[in-house]
Amino acid sequence: MAQTQGERKAETRARLLAAGADLFADRGIDGVSVDAVAEAAGRTSGAVYAHFGSKQGLLLAVLDAWKQSVLTVLFAEVAITDSPLGQLAAVWDNIGNNPDTDSDRWSLLEHELWQRAARDPEVADALRARSIESRGRSAHELSRWASTMSVQPVADPDDLATLVKALLTGLEMQRRIEPASVNCDLAVRGLAALMGMSPVPGDSDRTTSPRQRNTVTHDTPA
Amino acid sequence: MAQTQGERKAETRARLLAAGADLFADRGIDGVSVDAVAEAAGRTSGAVYAHFGSKQGLLLAVLDAWKQSVLTVLFAEVAITDSPLGQLAAVWDNIGNNPDTDSDRWSLLEHELWQRAARDPEVADALRARSIESRGRSAHELSRWASTMSVQPVADPDDLATLVKALLTGLEMQRRIEPASVNCDLAVRGLAALMGMSPVPGDSDRTTSPRQRNTVTHDTPA
DNA sequence: GTCTATATCCCGATAGAC
């Protein structure tokens, strides 16, 4: 059960990163002290400075670790569901409509980072790199999906990925402010329009079916 | 040229509000001290506490003043342009694509407030009220527009307004991270899809025409 | 590498003169 020095060092680093991501998302970057992060990780602030040099260093490391996660890639394991519209619904349920889950927490962190990027070029660069890579992946998945579904999206894969991501982001923000104004059916309608699918048939139950929780398991890499 | 006491009081209040909105948008709410706001307004921190009681009070007052502004109402004076697609382009140019303008600054403040709302119920309530009212107005404009254009949007006016707002918000965020990935044509395609318009014809010049600056004058009430 | 202790700074808010 004993650890080598290298193991302990690695574990400390991992715990600091995890605690940083958690707390930054929960309370905001400025709302969290270095001491708080260290304490949550079972260490003291000295460990943070030994590993990352500064609070900013810790932040960039958190961003980098997060960048490697595949969590936000769209259409990851959507193919489980049956109907085309059901698949779009699954996208919304997994990306934009899962309170009290990892993705919910991570999206708060994403906004926290986005906002900081508006004033900090270092963070902006890191976020841009992540954005490009993420869009590439989701463009690939989207074009594959569109071809199997025989639909004609409103733009080429790369632009389509941007539109889809933008719509989901905007809807998720709106849901946070005013949950009643956003439901799954609404998201599906918007996504379907971008995918070039014919008008959604289920017009009758638009108000009645919130279409909640069609959860597909996320893989959250450590 | 002399002022009554009441005039001076009103002017101080107005200057504090303006300075607060500016600085909060520029540096973030947590990045601005009460002293800094007061100094920018040509007063001292005591004036802030006399008028608003606390920094939070100032923030709520800023939000309230902003709520009264009609700046973010969609389709305000869009009817100037000629073609239907040109009008959608004007929407994007005025809402999501105007760096170094008031709307750009205000959208940063909106995000600042949104993020704070995620952790502060008081701010969340104020923001929700603003959201409802804003959507009501834009739903009205959108339905009017859709009927004159004889198009069939993908949802009823209220939901359509939510979708449009969400798409514009998401695109504007993406533009901040990675300007090259978002242009006017892309926004128009997305908006047109939501409005139920037939596929955009101008497919050839999609990559070549950034379609910049179709500025329509904003009315920014004091 | 990690901890304890501390230096240094800045912020929000209050007290009291005018």
Add this chain to the structure above:
DNA sequence: GTCTATCGGGATATAGAC
């Protein structure tokens, strides 16, 4: 209502023992 002065708290970062 506004200013000056200040209190109390908490933040980042560093120094030095282990």
